[in-house]
Amino acid sequence: MEIIEILGYKRANLGKAESKKLRINAQVPGVLYGGQEQIHFYVPMVLLRDLIYTPNAYFVDLNIEGVVYRCILKEIQFHPVSEMILHVDFLQIFDDKKIKMEIPVAFVGKAIGVAKGGVLSKKQRKLAVFGYPKHIPSIIDVDVSNLDLGNISRVHQIQTEGFTILALPSTPVASIEIPRALRSAASKEEKKGKK
Structure with missing residues (x-):
């Protein structure tokens, strides 16, 4: 399976107002789950293009401030009118867990x-x-x-x-x-x- 690397940044503040600010700046809020704890992060929208607008399947190396998590894209939310990416969910994967x-x-x-x-x-x-x-x-x-x-x-x-x-x-x-x-x-x- 091919791997795409995506760079993300931890979110200090959660909430609708903060998410809206991120989207205005072409950033997509996201959540990584499946590991020991949920990690809230954001990624530049442009980095998601190769992962989302393709018929191919990929594993993702999500690099959040230097820590790399192997994961898969689980869910993506688009704006119903503008088709803008609103939110992404990633699931952390492990060699000994089926996905x-x-x-x-x-x-x-x-x-x-x-x-x-x-x-x-x-x-x-x-x-x-x-x-x-x-x-x-x-x-x-x-x-x-x-x-x-x-x-x-x-x-x-x-x-x-x-x-x-x-x-x-x-x-x-x-x-x-x-x-x-x-x-x-x-x-x-x-x-x-x-x-």
């Missing part, structure tokens, strides 16, 4: 059904996984090369090593849709064959 995390899905291979004119439909962009940090992958590869027209790839077909996917085994991940034009051509051929 739950959303991991992006990558579709690999060229599906047989696509070569025949079908369309690859990506049903899941991310999957929630559970495991020890060292086993959490940065991407879940889903091989679609064997998918023919009308076939579906499901969660139980994904190879996992040291982690569990937190979705029903029957959950569809990808399928090969048959376009209407291809369907009508097939039914015309069928009708011809019956004559």
Whole structure:
């Protein structure tokens, strides 16, 4: 798993007025929990960009005034109108504690059904996984090369090593849709064959 380093600063004063001041100065208030104590901090908004506006999953080395905490982004709050980042929550992680995390899905291979004119439909962009940090992958590869027209790839077909996917085994991940034009051509051929 790739790691992003983010620099943060401890917050002396808590409360709505203080949070508002921070946001005006392009700083985002946040909380780090999961360790021995909760740590209230703030980080420059610009430093969160690579972590938030990406489909990728990352571990974070949160450096708060020289002390580095390995963590993951747990929750983020946006302003409903301006989309400005209002607050971030990080969860400190430890090698001996399992974590739950959303991991992006990558579709690999060229599906047989696509070569025949079908369309690859990506049903899941991310999957929630559970495991020890060292086993959490940065991407879940889903091989679609064997998918023919009308076939579906499901969660139980994904190879996992040291982690569990937190979705029903029957959950569809990808399928090969048959376009209407291809369907009508097939039914015309069928009708011809019956004559």
